[in-house]
Amino acid sequence: MVSSEEPRIGVFICHCGGNISDVVDVEKVREAASKMPGVVVAETNRYMCSKTGLDLIKDSIKKYGLNRVVEASCTPRMHLNTFRRALVDTGLNPYLLDMVNIREHCSWVHTDKDTATEKAIAIVRGSVMRAHHLEPLQPEYRPVERSVMVVGGGVSGIFASLELANKGYQVYLVDRKPSIGGRMMQLSKTFPTLDCSTCILAPRMVEVGQHPNVKIITLAEPVKVSGSPGNYDVTLRIKPRYVDVSNCASCGDCAKKCPMKRVPNEHEAGLAYRTAIYLPFPQAIPQAYVIDPEHCLYFQKGTCKVCAKACTRGAINFDDKERLETIRVGAIVLATGIDVMDPSPLKEYSYGQHPDIVTNLQFERLLLQGMLRPSDKNVPKKVAFILCVGSRSPERAQAYCSKVCCMIALKQAFLLKEFHAESEPWVFYTDMRAAGKWYEEFYTRCREHGVKFVRGRVAEVKPNGSSITLRAEDTLLGAQIEENFDLVVLSTALLPSIGTKEVGQLVGMDTGPDGFLLEKHYKLEPVDGAWTGVYAAGCALGPKDVRESVVEAMSAASRASTFLGGGKIEVSPEKAFVIEDLCDGCGVCLQYCPKNALSISNGKATINPVSCIGCGICVPVCPKQAIDLKHNTEKQLLASIYGVSQGNLKPLIVAFTEKVVGYRAADMYGLDRRKYPPNIVIIEVPTTRRVGLKHVLHAFNAGADGVVFVEAEDNWYGLSKEDGLKQFRGHVSQIQRELRKFGVDAARVMAVAVTLPQYYKLEIFDTVVNRVKGAKPLTDDAKAKIKGVLSS
Amino acid sequence: MNTWSRKITPDMMDPNFETTLRKKLGEKGEKIPLCFQCGVCSGSCPVAFAMDFTPRQIMELIKLGVKDLVLNSSTIWLCAACYSCSVRCPxxxxxxxxxxxxxxxxxxxxxxxxxxxxxxxxxxxxxRKNGRMDEVALYVKLMPKSTIMRNLGFGLKLYQKGKIHLSPTKSNSADQVAKIFEKVLAKEVQQQ
Structure with a gap:
């Protein structure tokens, strides 16, 4: 057993080609490290991550019989696995490596060479001392469910489903509407190729509908997600259809008899009517009728059931009930799509005050209905297309560009001209955005076909008898333009579909300020959610066209199959464990665990390793110190604290930094080459609540002059941001109160919560150092008191 | 009203113009650089037809720093303060x-x-002086004396129709109006 052997530590310090060595005197750090207890060898290299650097580590392990490795270089977020592999290659357990960051957290944030070097030595000392207590750990493996739930049955959801089903995964394709198809089924033709939208999508709908690996669940929405990556339990709320899908022949006899004939037709964007029992649209999948209880006479008044009498197959069932169904899946793909903004709050567009002022979605339906004016069914001669209605208006509606409206307007103007050669389409635009394959060429085609373009955002739309008057500035002329039109088309902003935020929350995916889902990494993980095994595609992530949606759907499917393909998932061994001899079964820990991983059995606390996320919150709250955390044990943490707190940096402030967001924010601070005083030394912890009063006292006892807690602002393990922040602040002020009893100024302890985009909030480090400098001195009396408590 | 050669040259630029204006506007000044020239302001403006530069063009000139064209424009004086532009600006x-x-x-x-x-x-x-508008007084203040003879005929017509009076007309509440002016001026001094 390695842990019982005498530690033989090798320290490897990287120049990073000057990135580190320009500021930190690496040779001095090496010299200091070689004198630290347990260190057998200390080496430097220009690039430790290069083959020569890695060979140096491997050769040293063999040559000196090393059983612990300390690597001081860039952030572990970059190369932890590179160096762990070097250990594995030589037969050492990867958890016997401790990697510390002297680039982002040192050389990039400091300028003074002497103090930066001093700090690097402190960081390495903390790591060496911690390395003494490292233990080999084995990751566990759990099987994954070879199935995927795709939420949303639009073009993205359909393509993601087909891709996954063809790879052999069981797919559950869920849509809250009575048919799959989504927005694309409402469109006339698609730019820039002018393919008929229905003609290209309907065959794929049939394919997905008939696929043996796909189960389509309509009228359903996820309401709860539990479990863990690879084994998610998704609970669906399934609304009643009142029609037996397998029995319905979609003959339409029911609808012919239905007395409720004036229900606005959603598929026609409100420009036509349907009955209360209806087929969503002719190509609907599943091909079956559905009853809309909100308009059905029977559900509203209690009598009718005419449709049931008309149905010769007895497919109608008024006793159908809403039900919950839980399905276990390995991964989840969100493809929840878009909604079209209601332009009526923007009064200047007069939407709703004239039947011939329509949205661009309604215009799609007009194109399919024969391209006549809604008011008098005449051919519209002059048609205005108004762009940026609600888009690019941070002060009035949406701040973002809805991206596809320019191309939609071009296409619609083109199709109008094709339909009625005598018509006169005018496009009022703010900036024409036709960036995409064959898009600019399409814009050219429109100009060739006589579409008129006015650069200027329309200021006013006023009904004027049977026509509509528009006023705008032609900004290229610098003149006002007033013109009458027969039909006005508002290219309204595209919004995330209703419930995007809620469904995102179920699977740990946040929404951005625009309301669309946030990908894990904007560029490099563009379809990944924050949780492993959760992906998103299409307009759920932002407005986009069909082609891009399909690309994303296929990416998400690929990501899901990469994850599930191995058949198993590695589970980190960094979990809490109970020292049974010390535990008296008081159960205090149970109320703190955010994941309900703790329970009491046979008078002792036990931890379910599947549920435990290794946050370590339970460790400091145990009155008997009977809980510890693997790879961040009490011994290891205290060794780090004592290691960094020694040395010549004065004042020295230990920054206990949450490992996911806090640590990365500090990385980004360095990446941005912002500066803070070298008096701050970061110690990575799973969460700041892993650190209790005891650790803070130890820090002061070891020579530290202050402590700062760096926490993630919105990573509270299921708590709301407000509650999480409250707990965080409560935890820190509790420590401050306790410290006062020892005569320690509360100004020596501070807290900051950051998010990744707001990494610059770490500029508070300056304040922290100043406050500690200005704090009441740490008296010998206080130090003696602390020492007394710690030794008792 | 500006007469200019439709060419902006370096000598017309004042690099500090936008900054100065932004400072004067305080918090509202922060929005000035956001203008992306969509033209909603000018499209909404009821007096744009009479201006030498449309409000949108004034914004562009501000951003370029062409101070003299802006401060010599008719736009700033013709603005009817109807707020349509401010309300609709995205x-x-x-x-x-x-x-x-x-x-x-x-x-x-x-x-x-x-x-x-x-x-x-x-x-x-x-x-300020009369507590109300007096066309004749304004005419005398505004126009050179040499124009009086030229416009005599037109003035006579206006007089016959009772549109103008030869004797100075003063509002009954002229002193109260004057007080308003005093108060406003005092406030302005205070703000400065």
């Missing part, structure tokens, strides 16, 4: 406030002497 630029501040800047410097500015100043003078 970027939240308060154009009405911008126009007011530009007026203040133009008033500070006698170098800017467009007819619209003179009208504005004399108009205020007359109202």
């Amino acid at each position: 970027q939240g630029v308060d154009l009405k406030q911008v126009m007011d501040t530009l007026k203040e800047m133009a008033l500070e410097d006698p170098k800017y002497s467009v007819a619209e500015k003179a009208f504005y100043e004399k108009f205020i003078e007359v109202v």
Whole structure:
């Protein structure tokens, strides 16, 4: 057993080609490290991550019989696995490596060479001392469910489903509407190729509908997600259809008899009517009728059931009930799509005050209905297309560009001209955005076909008898333009579909300020959610066209199959464990665990390793110190604290930094080459609540002059941001109160919560150092008191 | 009103113009750089037809720093303060406030002497003195004496129809109006 052997530590310090060595005197750090207890060898290299650097580590392990490795270089977020592999290659357990960051957290944030070097030595000392207590750990493996739930049955959801089903995964394709198809089924033709939208999508709908690996669940929405990556339990709320899908022949006899004939037709964007029992649209999948209880006479008044009498197959069932169904899946793909903004709050567009002022979605339906004016069914001669209605208006509606409206307007103007050669389409635009394959060429085609373009955002739309008057500035002329039109088309902003935020929350995916889902990494993980095994595609992530949606759907499917393909998932061994001899079964820990991983059995606390996320919150709250955390044990943490707190940096402030967001924010601070005083030394912890009063006292006892807690602002393990922040602040002020009893100024302890985009909030480090400098001195009396408590 | 050669040359630029204006506008000034020239302001403007530059063009000139064209424009004096532009601006630029501040800047410097500015100043003078508008008094203040003979016939017509009076007309509440002016001026001094 390695842990019982005498530690033989090798320290490897990287120049990073000057990135580190320009500021930190690496040779001095090496010299200091070689004198630290347990260190057998200390080496430097220009690039430790290069083959020569890695060979140096491997050769040293063999040559000196090393059983612990300390690597001081860039952030572990970059190369932890590179160096762990070097250990594995030589037969050492990867958890016997401790990697510390002297680039982002040192050389990039400091300028003074002497103090930066001093700090690097402190960081390495903390790591060496911690390395003494490292233990080999084995990751566990759990099987994954070879199935995927795709939420949303639009073009993205359909393509993601087909891709996954063809790879052999069981797919559950869920849509809250009575048919799959989504927005694309409402469109006339698609730019820039002018393919008929229905003609290209309907065959794929049939394919997905008939696929043996796909189960389509309509009228359903996820309401709860539990479990863990690879084994998610998704609970669906399934609304009643009142029609037996397998029995319905979609003959339409029911609808012919239905007395409720004036229900606005959603598929026609409100420009036509349907009955209360209806087929969503002719190509609907599943091909079956559905009853809309909100308009059905029977559900509203209690009598009718005419449709049931008309149905010769007895497919109608008024006793159908809403039900919950839980399905276990390995991964989840969100493809929840878009909604079209209601332009009526923007009064200047007069939407709703004239039947011939329509949205661009309604215009799609007009194109399919024969391209006549809604008011008098005449051919519209002059048609205005108004762009940026609600888009690019941070002060009035949406701040973002809805991206596809320019191309939609071009296409619609083109199709109008094709339909009625005598018509006169005018496009009022703010900036024409036709960036995409064959898009600019399409814009050219429109100009060739006589579409008129006015650069200027329309200021006013006023009904004027049977026509509509528009006023705008032609900004290229610098003149006002007033013109009458027969039909006005508002290219309204595209919004995330209703419930995007809620469904995102179920699977740990946040929404951005625009309301669309946030990908894990904007560029490099563009379809990944924050949780492993959760992906998103299409307009759920932002407005986009069909082609891009399909690309994303296929990416998400690929990501899901990469994850599930191995058949198993590695589970980190960094979990809490109970020292049974010390535990008296008081159960205090149970109320703190955010994941309900703790329970009491046979008078002792036990931890379910599947549920435990290794946050370590339970460790400091145990009155008997009977809980510890693997790879961040009490011994290891205290060794780090004592290691960094020694040395010549004065004042020295230990920054206990949450490992996911806090640590990365500090990385980004360095990446941005912002500066803070070298008096701050970061110690990575799973969460700041892993650190209790005891650790803070130890820090002061070891020579530290202050402590700062760096926490993630919105990573509270299921708590709301407000509650999480409250707990965080409560935890820190509790420590401050306790410290006062020892005569320690509360100004020596501070807290900051950051998010990744707001990494610059770490500029508070300056304040922290100043406050500690200005704090009441740490008296010998206080130090003696602390020492007394710690030794008792 | 500006007469210019439709060419902007380096000598017309004042690199500090936008900064100065933004400072004067305080918090509202922060929105000025957000203007992306969509033209909603000018499309909404009820008096744009009479302006030498549309409000949108004024914004562009501000951003380029062409101070003299802006402060010599008729736009800033013709603004009817109807707020349509401010209400509809998608970027939240308060154009009405911008126009007011530009007026203040133009008033500070006698170098800017467009007819619209003179009208504005004399108009205020007359109202301050008489408590109401007096066309004859305004005419005398505004126009050179040499024009009196030329316009005599037109004046006579107006007189016959009772549109103008030869004796100075003064509001009954002229002293109260004067007090308002005093209060406003005192407030302005206070703010400065």
